[in-house]
Amino acid sequence: MSRHLRIVLVHPPHESDASLRAAALQAGLVEAGYEIVASLPADLNLPEQIARLQPDMIIVDAESDARDVLEHIVVATRDERRPIVMFTEDEKQSSMDAAMEAGVSAYIVAGLKPERIKPVLSVAMARFRKEQKLLHELADTKHKLAERKVVDRAKGLLMSRHGMTEEQAYQRLRTMAMNKNLKLAEIAQRILDVEDLLG
Amino acid sequence: MHIEKTTVNIGFNPLTDCASVVMAAMLGFDEKHGIRIVLSRETSWAGVRDKLMTGELDAAHALYGLVYGAQLGIGAQPRDMAVLMNLNRNGQAITLSRRLADSGAKDGATLAALMAREPRQYVFAQTFPTGTHAMWLYYWLAAHGIHPMTDVRAITLPPSQMVYNLAEGHMDGFCAGEPWGQQAVMEGVGVTAASSQQIWPDHPEKVLGASLDFVRAHPNTCRALIAAVLEAGRWIDASDENRRATAEIIAGVPYVNTEKAAILPRMLGRYGDGLGHAWQDEHPMRFHQEGQASYPWLSDGMWFMTQFRRWGLLKSDPDYFAVAQSVTQSRLYREAAEMAGVAVPADVLRSSTLVDGHVWDGTDPARYAAAFAIHQR
Numbered sequence: 001m002s003r004h005l006r007i008v009l010v011h012p013p014h015e016s017d018a019s020l021r022a023a024a025l026q027a028g029l030v031e032a033g034y035e036i037v038a039s040l041p042a043d044l045n046l047p048e049q050i051a052r053l054q055p056d057m058i059i060v061d062a063e064s065d066a067r068d069v070l071e072h073i074v075v076a077t078r079d080e081r082r083p084i085v086m087f088t089e090d091e092k093q094s095s096m097d098a099a100m101e102a103g104v105s106a107y108i109v110a111g112l113k114p115e116r117i118k119p120v121l122s123v124a125m126a127r128f129r130k131e132q133k134l135l136h137e138l139a140d141t142k143h144k145l146a147e148r149k150v151v152d153r154a155k156g157l158l159m160s161r162h163g164m165t166e167e168q169a170y171q172r173l174r175t176m177a178m179n180k181n182l183k184l185a186e187i188a189q190r191i192l193d194v195e196d197l198l199g
Numbered sequence: 200m201h202i203e204k205t206t207v208n209i210g211f212n213p214l215t216d217c218a219s220v221v222m223a224a225m226l227g228f229d230e231k232h233g234i235r236i237v238l239s240r241e242t243s244w245a246g247v248r249d250k251l252m253t254g255e256l257d258a259a260h261a262l263y264g265l266v267y268g269a270q271l272g273i274g275a276q277p278r279d280m281a282v283l284m285n286l287n288r289n290g291q292a293i294t295l296s297r298r299l300a301d302s303g304a305k306d307g308a309t310l311a312a313l314m315a316r317e318p319r320q321y322v323f324a325q326t327f328p329t330g331t332h333a334m335w336l337y338y339w340l341a342a343h344g345i346h347p348m349t350d351v352r353a354i355t356l357p358p359s360q361m362v363y364n365l366a367e368g369h370m371d372g373f374c375a376g377e378p379w380g381q382q383a384v385m386e387g388v389g390v391t392a393a394s395s396q397q398i399w400p401d402h403p404e405k406v407l408g409a410s411l412d413f414v415r416a417h418p419n420t421c422r423a424l425i426a427a428v429l430e431a432g433r434w435i436d437a438s439d440e441n442r443r444a445t446a447e448i449i450a451g452v453p454y455v456n457t458e459k460a461a462i463l464p465r466m467l468g469r470y471g472d473g474l475g476h477a478w479q480d481e482h483p484m485r486f487h488q489e490g491q492a493s494y495p496w497l498s499d500g501m502w503f504m505t506q507f508r509r510w511g512l513l514k515s516d517p518d519y520f521a522v523a524q525s526v527t528q529s530r531l532y533r534e535a536a537e538m539a540g541v542a543v544p545a546d547v548l549r550s551s552t553l554v555d556g557h558v559w560d561g562t563d564p565a566r567y568a569a570a571f572a573i574h575q576r
Contacts, residue, residue, distance in 0.1 A: 043364075043369075044322075044324065044354050044356055044364060044369055044370065047354060047355075067242070067243035067244075067245040067246050068243045068244050068245050068326065068327050068355050068356075068357055069354075069355050069356065069357070070245070071243075071244070071245040071274055071327060071328055071355065072327075072328050072354065072355035074274050074275075074328075075273060075274045075328040075329070075512070076328070078273075078274075
């Protein structure tokens, strides 16, 4: 899955030491078979550059104040998330597991040894995808629950207004939905809207 | 009283309003309450948030809005957060570039007029997407009929990079904490279009933030910490002499790392806009105000959620009151205030009138959030 993973590297602006580190990291990534689409300074053009390049992953120096610029990107692209991997030299940093457990949008990893890069990124990417899947499932479940509530309310309305049994109310909704080629929840919502309108 | 953890790691960002946290350690108020504050200079707000969550920091000088953003899961997975106390009020500013001022824009009204007269892309920076400065900037622009999401390009930049980028012409203005507004005026590259207290007199600013897990496991440590910082805030506010001493210390390399001249005037309430107008501010940065400034008002916390809702960072209304009650550690604060001999207000809500005339009293947050003509849903 690391094939064709498009990565953007972010390095602090005007810092020669950091860009050396970024260069070493870049070499390691290329060796591991990743596609580095850009190495960008963390300045005020960063959000636009990321939006233009649409990378699969962003890698940045965690201790850099560029972190807040990235936070802007995270918030601005909330509906279209991508993993952001943080590298730091600080060995006493909480472990990657702790960071992920905490649910941050970042994966904090100590050390920059080229041979460690690939497994770390693979885990980060897998973890991110799993998280996204869970989030989608959660949103989906919430949506379904909300739909069921609407259908139940519409059924209740038909039952009290027209003295129908629950089964009859449900059949009526289903027939209306089929005739109008609408989803059950949509027809239920229309019935509730009409009730609201006419009181 | 058994103190669960006596060494407390406190993060701060290099800004004037980290003063009470620094002075609590400097003046020994921490030892007086049986703890030792270990200060950690941070470079980013997102880093502060992440380190609170991983436990690398026990508590931190943090943006009010950042704590609520983390609680509500804006930008990261939601985590239960805590506001131990308010650290300060007021003392931030909106700065416009010299170039804009030369073209006639020196306050909100003249900025709106200039933007109408000379349409182009205007760029404004704040310091964190859910932070206080983003909210002051958006509120101020909107109060003058400028939509912060569509009429301008809003970006996030670290505070220390603001003046440089303004001087280079990369942007038209910014909202950040001091000393950066004063620094821009001193260097002649920007003018102060509004102080944040002109947007909301006596607005809440930084808080002492922590994860709820930390607070639950270390209640006595938290009480001692609040008491120590309360005493430091009271000491700073006690006299101009103390403010001078504070400015001297926090200007140092380990803290804000700037000239004392960038910090002191506005700490003393002496403002200049860079265009010859000078004034003694009625609502300068305050760390204590007889306990009014440090009290974690529930209405203060709810206000940030109303603005998240207003600008589409929240897609639906949260249970404003319940969230604020869960985040705000009112009971711990009350007990710590007693230890430090600081008065505690009787009410949990307060009433304020903001620059656009809207009154915020915390009683109907959903209605307040929906009441603004300029918004983003």
